[in-house]
Amino acid sequence: MRNRVHVAVLVCLVAAGCGDGIDEGANEGRGERGTIDGVTLDTPRPDDSTDDTVGGGGSDDTPDTIAATDDPFEWNEVGDGIEEGTLDVPLDYDDPNGASITLYVVRHRAVDPARRIGTLLVNPGGPGYGGSGLAYSADGIYGQELLDRFDILGWDPRGTGFSAPAVDCIDDYDRYFGLDSSPDTNAEREALIDAGTDFGEECASSVGEVLPHLGTADSARDMDAIRRALREPAISYFGFSYGSELGATWTTMFPETVRAAVLDGAIDPTVGYLQQNIQQAAGFEATFDEFLRQCSADTGCAFHNDADAATAFDELSADIDAHPLTVDRDRTEVTQAVLFTAVADAMYDQSYWPSLELALADLQDGDGQGVLDLYDDYFGYLSGQWGDELEAYFAINCLDDPGSTGPDDLFSHEDEFAAAAPRLGRGWMAELVFCSVWPVPPAAPVAITGAGAGPILVMGTTGDPATPLAGTRRMAQALQDGHLVVVEADQHTGYGVNNCGDSTVDDYLVDPTMPLADEIDCT
Known part of the structure; x- marks a missing residue:
């Protein structure tokens, strides 16, 4: 992430x-x-x-x-x-x-040139x-x-x-990043691998000789x-x-x-990309746990849920994983991946927490617009257009990842992500899968x-x-x-x-x- x-x-x-x-x-x-x-x-x-x-x-x-x-x-x-x-x-x-x-x-320019x-x-x-x-x-x-x-x-x-x-590879982030990023089945894993392969091929075709540099x-x-x-x-x-x-x-x-x-x-x-992602998953989980704790303790929190916001979120996450919610917009379904991305977006700064409270409460009532808005904020979807930031993100990160292995090996680490971050951890798998099938070999690292x-x-x-x-x-x-x-x-x-x-x-x-x-x- x-x-x-x-x-x-x-x-x-x-x-x-x-x-x-x-x-x-x-x-x-x-x-x-x-x-x-x-x-x-x-x-x-x-x-x-x-x-x-x-x-x-x-x-x-x-x-x-x-x-x-x-x-x-x-x-x-x-x-x-x-x-x-x-x-x-x-x-x-x-x-x-x-x-x-x-x-x-x-x-x-310096305000005081002298x-x-x-x-x-x-x-x-x-x-x-x-x-x-x-x-x-x-x-x-x-x-x-x-x-x-x-x-x-x-x-x-x-x-x-x-x-x-x-770097400008794709026009539709939803196709790649609305997929289930915490796969539970081999079919979901294959879908991630296929999406990552297609994404890399699009970038190689669009960027050409620049991609390795x-x-x-x-x-x-x-x-x-x-x-x-x-x-x-x-x-x-x-x-x-x-x-x-x-x-x-x-x-x-x-x-x-x-x-x-x-x-x-x-x-x-001191660690490679895999361990950095596990650390990051744990960091987001810890901050989200604090969000849920504060929400449970505050009756004014829109997602209070009788002082048990944590259980309410777990139930909501499982329900969305099984039954993605269609939002009345020509965009994407609210999947579990979209939900996790919305949570991550809000965890960067406490000023976003009230927006997440409302978005989760609305999602319980069948309205996914608030969650989708946070997802869009994360990916820079502004005025109906995607930015190019995430394409460049992968082009740089995947090139910097000398420890990248094949997707099958990566999936063997799913339990490590789940242990580090039981709620959100496996949602970090998609990024690693995309780098594991990146079309350009990584560069030698600088110690x-x-x-x-x-x-x-x-x-x-x-x-x-x-x-x-x-x-x-x-x-x-x-x-x-x-x-x-x-x-x-x-x-x-x-x-x-x-x-x-x-x-x-x-x-x-x-x-x-x-x-x-x-x-x-x-x-």
Whole structure:
């Protein structure tokens, strides 16, 4: 299941819809997806050694080593201190003179240029989300000191958003993700395998030669290409959720170019994709158990059910599994998979819990509209159209999964999911099945160490369903100089929860040499 970041302002997925001063004119000249006009960064990459060119892990970076035009981004002023641009980078860093792809970037200029420190790269997670919206919405997300002193730069990672070409494989998510994701029979298992195979074939046909080059390591190389194009010898980074994996990979591959790095809602780098999914299932289950406990204790909860919301949900889930509910819309049935997805959507942030209460109560009464609305929110079904985020999510995650095995082996782990999360756990099987039949073999993993990158700040919440705190703590421990900030909250990611956590992050980004304890308690 994907990771999603909720912050003070919902990240804009379509740049033209973000904030005041951004109108349809902001997209003029950008072109359709796959046809963005970009400017080539004329910097060949050798190997990943100390040679400081695009994709390398250099140590002697100076502006005059960068063979590029005066403005490789060709920045276009959007308004309110925001600029957009593009940058061409190699599709395959082992063939730097071959085909290129275009990254879409947005920069929120430092409010106080006289006190400007440098650039802060930001990533919202996913994977599959574009990051440009974080820069467009920076005023509502980051502390004033960060806004004053950093150019906040968000980019759409390769394959996502307005970067080109973007991964766009399918038009109907319901066909693939409305299926029973917790199969009880061989027929249901075969249906999942067939759907995953069809999905992968659609992506291979649509994306073609780009598909093998969408992994996290290549995105980390893109980050260094952005840094070099900016002519900054070192740069800062703030990543949420999957952005923690990307950031940790970047700090490991390019340690001497790291000024500071914050990894919020960090994944566990010590286990593979299978175990990460089991951990995540347990995390969502624990948060959902708390939802059910609070609902049972509160007579005002719409799903109170005589103080036994847990039993009521179990009965409702079993009934929907046996008898999917048809909603009066030309869309999909409310299946158990749709129900589980709706629950997962609400667990990312407690502010969604009232919506889930009402949706479950309505479902008991035969009305599945509320559940379907949460399902649509999870998959980004807006105004009757699907986004491309989930397609890119699989393209990136499946490529990053070196431990992927065949579907038959995966189904042997069903009991582990059920043990970790009795209510929801087996619903995580579909994602793994899809990767097990993905048409592109996985890339070699990068062992996360952050060696030589200096102090790195890792943040987690006590009740994070998507990236449980135990795994986030292991990220801090895996880094050579990792430091953990713990914030008390039942939500995914911790920035924006309380002043203690926010001030620790902001102060560190301004001065990464500040003293840091191994673990900082902001509960």
